[in-house]
Amino acid sequence: MVVSVMDLEEGKTAKIVEILGGCGVQNQLRSIGILEGKDIAVVTHHPFKGPVVVMVDGKMISLGRGLACRIMVDLTW
Amino acid sequence: MGNPNVGKSVVFSRLTGAHVITSNFPGTTVDYSQGTMCLAEERVYIIDAPGTYSLSPTNPAEEVSLRILNEADLVVNVIDATNLERNLILTLELLSRNIPLIVALNLWDEAAHTGIEIDVTHLEQVLGVPVIPTVAVTGEGIADLASYFIQDVPVPVQKNYDDEEKWVMIGQITRAVQTITHRHHTLRDRISDITIKPLTGIPIALLVLLVLLWAVIFMGEMCIRYITDPLFALYLPVITQLSDFIGPGIIHQIFIGELVHGEIDFEQSMGILTTGLYVPFGLVLPYVIVFYIFAAVLEDSGYLPRLATLTDTFFHRVGMHGYGIVPVFLGLGCNVPGILATRVLETRKQRFIAATLIAIAIPCMAKTAMIFGALGQFGLWYVLLVIAVLVIVYISVGVILSRIIPGECPEIFLEIPPYRTPRFTMVLKKTGMRLVAFIAEAVPYLFLGVFFVNILYATGFLAWLGAILAPLIVGWLGLPEEASAALLTGFLRKDLAIGMLLPLGLTAQQMVIAVTTLTMYFPCAGAFAVLYRELGLSGMIQSVLIMATTAFFVGGIMRFILIGI
Secondary structure: OOHHHOOOOOOOOEEEEEEOOOOOHHHHHHHHHOOOOOOOEEEEEEOOOOOEOOOOOOOOEEEEEHHHHOOEEEOOO | EEEEOOOOHHHHHHOOOOOOOOOOOOOOOOOOOOEEEEEOEEEEEEOOOOOOOOOOOOOOOHHHHHHHHHHHOOOOEEEHHHHHHHHHHHHHHOOOOOOOOOEEEOOOOHHHHEEEEEEHHHHHHHHHOEEEEEEEOOOEEHHHHHHHHOOOOOOOOOOOOOOHHHHHHHHHHHHHHEEOOOOOOEEEEHHHHHHHHHHHHHHHHEEEEEEHHHHHHHHHHHHHHHHHHHHHHHHHHHHHHHHHHOOOOHHHHHHOEOOOOOEEEOOOEEOOOOOHHHHHHHHHHHHHHHHHHHHHHHHHHHHHHHHHHHHHHHHEEEEOOHHHHHHHHHHHHHHHHHHHHHHHHHHHHOOOOOOOOHHHOHHHHHEEEEEEHHHHOOOOOHHHHHHHHHHHHHHHHHHHHHHHHOOOOOOOEEEEEEOOOOOHHHHHHHHHHHHHHHHHHHHHHHHHHHHHHHHHHHHHHHHHHHHHHHHHHHHHHHOOOOOHHHHOOOOOOHHHHHHHHHHHHHOHHHHHHHHHHHHHHHOOOHHHHHHHHHHHHHHHHHHHHHHHHHHHHHHHHHHHOOOOO
C-alpha cells in the first residue's frame, strides 16, 4: 500500500517509491538525501501541524508537512 | 564550497589562520570571508563561501556562493564523508563548470566512527579530481590539501548530465566506493531522540532556556559585583579629578555630564566618559559575555537545529519556520547579529518579518539588563509583565504581518546534525570574536549617540522637542512631561533612556509602560544600520513605521489597562 510519510507511524520504516511535485521539490528533497528507493523512518510527528522528523541513511531531517506529504512510501514492503 | 554544515569554515580557518565563526548548525556563514596564505612564495587568496546544496540557489547565502564560484581559479569542494551520497550532487555540478577542482573529504574521523568506509583512490578515479581526506577541526590532511594549490590541478573532463542521470551516477559512485558497517544505538542517539520528540523535547527545551536565562542573569550579576564595579570604583577618583580640572561648561557637559549631589554618578551623569563608558562595559558587557559563552556551547553541541524543529509549529504561524529561532536566539544577545542571521530564511517576506519582529520584541542583553534595572525595584512581576507583553506583541504582529505581506513562506527543511561535544577552545574563541564584534559595533555608536544627545541637550533642542511631543507622552501614555526627553534619547540609546527614567520617580505602572514602549519603538543605532543593510531603504522605513506604531499603540493600551483613563 502506498501512503505519504505523513501517514507513516512513529518508529516505522518504509521504502520511498515516489516523490510528488515538480522538479524543484524533487531536487530539493533529493539534494538532502531523500530519494526513491531509500528507506525512510519516521522519528516523530510534531502535533498541531508541526514538522515531521525522519531518518534517511542515518541522517535526521526535519520536514514541514507540505514536503512530507509529497514523499510516498510503500507500506507493504 | 560545499553543502551547509560540512566544516567549510573550519577548513578555511585552518588554511588561512583566519578567525571565522563555525557552528554545528547550517547557515553560520551567510556572507563570504576572504583570507590569504603564502605557499612557496606565492600568495593565494582563499574565499570561504556560504553552504549550498546545489548551484541553483534558493536563498541569498547560496547566491553569494554562486557569485564567488564564477570568479574562482580553483575550487575546493568540501564534502561531508558521513554523507557522501548527498554531497556528491554539488560535486557533480561543480565538475560540469570547467574549473579546476579539489575535493576535501571532511569529517573523516566521524565517518570512521560511525562505521563508514570510503575508498579514496577509487573515488579519485571516478571523479577524475584529487580527493583528500581531512579532519579540519584537528588539522589532519590540511597540509596535504594546501600542497595542491601550487600544483597545476587539471580541469576535470566536462560532463553534463541531466537531473536523472546525475542521481543514477551518484548511486553508482556511492555503491562503488562506500562500505557501511552497521552501528549500535548509542547514548547520543537516545539523547537525540528524546530531545526531538515533542513530549519530552518541549519540556527539555523550556528547561534549557530557563537555565540559560538564569545563568546569564546570575553570572552576569556576579561579574558586575566582583569585577566591573570594583574596576569602576578605581576609575571614579581619576574621572572626578578630570571633572574638577575641566570645570563647568559645555565640554564638561559632554564628557562628564551632570553631577548628582555634587558627585559623578555612573548611571545618571550621561557624559561620554562616565555613563558612556559605564553602561556598555560595566553593565552590559558582563551579561553579553556570559550569554555568548552559553550560546556557543548550545551551537556547537548541535542543539539549535533540534530547538528549530520543536519551535517550528510556532514559527510557522508567524510566517517563518523553525530556522526563525536562530536569529531570535542571537538577537537576545545583540540585535545586530540577530538581524544579520535572518539571511538563513529563504524569502524576502520571511526575512522582513523576522528582522522587524527582532527589532520590536526581542530585547538584547542591553535592553534586558535595563528592563531588570528599571523594574527590579518594583518586583519581579513587573519584569514578567514586560516580557509577557513582548511575547504577545511578537506573536500578534507576526501573525498580522504574515497575513498582509505578499510572498511565500517555505516550510522547514533542515538536517539535524549528530550531537558533538563542544570544544572548549572553540567556545572561547567564538565568544572572544563575538565580543570583539560587539564592542566594535556597539561602542562607537554609543559614544556617537551620547555625544549627539549631549549636544542636543546642551543646546536646548531636546527640551524643545520634548515640549512638542509632551501631549502624546502625557495624554496618551500617561507619563510625566519629563519622561519625553528620556523617550527621545531612546531614539539613539534605549539603555540610557531607561537610565534617565529612574530619577523621575515614576510609579511602577508608569515605569512598565515607559520601559515597554522604549523597548519596542525604535532599534538602537547599530540595529538601525543593519536593518537598512538587510532590508533596503524602503524595507527599513516600513519596518520602523511598524515599530513606532506598535510601540505607541501597545503603550497606550497598557496605560488604559494599568492606570485607567
